[in-house]
Amino acid sequence: MNSNDSSRLILLHEKDNVLACRRKINAGDTIVIDGRHIVARGEVDVGHKLARADLAPGDVVLKYGVPIGSITQPTRIGEHVHTHNMKSDYIAITTRHSTGEEAKS
């Protein structure tokens, strides 16, 4: 934890490969992840997650030390991890603009 940017990021469990964001990160901000200085490429809001390491499609995402889904797109360290690069291993989620039927496919 000491080697992370603890004012803005929380590592919830040693095994985790994502960090939770406790204060908004803006594009261009430098953040520290496990001692590495990374320039944020995009905005990450409070409560959202970012990658603790480079992640590949099929990688299981660990938060609270447990699996919460898997990666669908190559994701670099420090990048926002969300619906664009990660999916549920149980049940698809829906948005205001998609129905459950669409989300299943």
Next chain:
Amino acid sequence: MLGYQRSDGRKGIRNVIVVAYLVECAHHVARRIVDVSADMDVQLIGFPGCYPNEYSLRIMKNLCIHPNVGGVLILSLGCEGFNREGLHATVAASGRPVDTLVIQERGGTASTIAAGVKAVAAMKESIAQTPRVPIGLEELVIATVCGGSDGTSGLTANPAVGKCFDRLVALGSTCIFEETGELIGCEQIMAERAITPALGEAIKACVTKAAHYYTVMGYGSFAPGNADGGLTTQEEKSMGAYAKSGDSPISGVIKPGDHPPSKGLYLLDVVPDGEPRFGFPNINDNAEIAELIACGAHITLFTTGRGSVVGSAISPVIKICANPETYQRMPDDMDVDAGRILNGEATLDEVGGEIFAKVAAVASGERSVSESLGHQEFILTYKSFEPVGPACLPMRARRA
């Protein structure tokens, strides 16, 4: 702390008159009676459907004889399928004042409203005599629910409620957590907390049931706002929601309307049994809260990240805000600011202690924020359940 003594031995923390409509066709008349009575302790509940349903009858009965309820006025159109005589008899047998007004027999809208307002006024006088007796935290049933969750919920408000639950369970209170569809992914760790291995298997089975049900419906228990707030998957939301349960052993699994048969921590299985018949398990947060109250909850601890504003009829709702930015935007709707944990301004234990203190205050009569704002949301829809199996209640069930 003084409560209201009910003749079944239970004690309430409020003395509410409920006006209960039994079909949508009686809704307007019932609402007018509540509006004209202009008293925050005269509250509206009801069931919209014309077809009878065992579940909704049972829930309505349990709500009408809830310890926070002092008297009941039943509003029927006259031709609906709801068993109004059964509901009336249950309330009468509980020793509470009860009246049934059938609109078709009372000369229509205006005369029924007038009769209802008179009946409520008479009931208010009679329940003012309800004996006040000391009540301890160990006599309370406290429930928890989350709504408008986001990525902060599982970091602040939910684990803080878990801390409060641990203190309450240690004191001898009864605590209920719920929404098995929001525990998908947590079944294994949850089963390990069960007081018997058979109960652990029953917990896993009810999560499997939930996963199947939601898969058939095509939607998980996951709203677009959850994703806006940083939650990506059902199982991520589940892990956050699960934290509300704290660390105490799980004493049993109950279904809507079951009263926990002992003190301790209980899981409420809200997902209907059998193949999906009537739609989504709970169509919104208030459908869950109504079920928790039907299980005897005196107070519901409601955590929110995005910023829910709802309260409930019958039992007060305490709002715990997880997200510091949300708290900045809508502080007047929140009882507890758990987002301070994220800013490093408070610890989980401290906020857990604040929630615990708020429970004691609200149980002593202090109005929660949603109560003061007049939030008395209520909804009840169709469902069907089988009774729980023997493995679910190692401490033995007292079916209400």
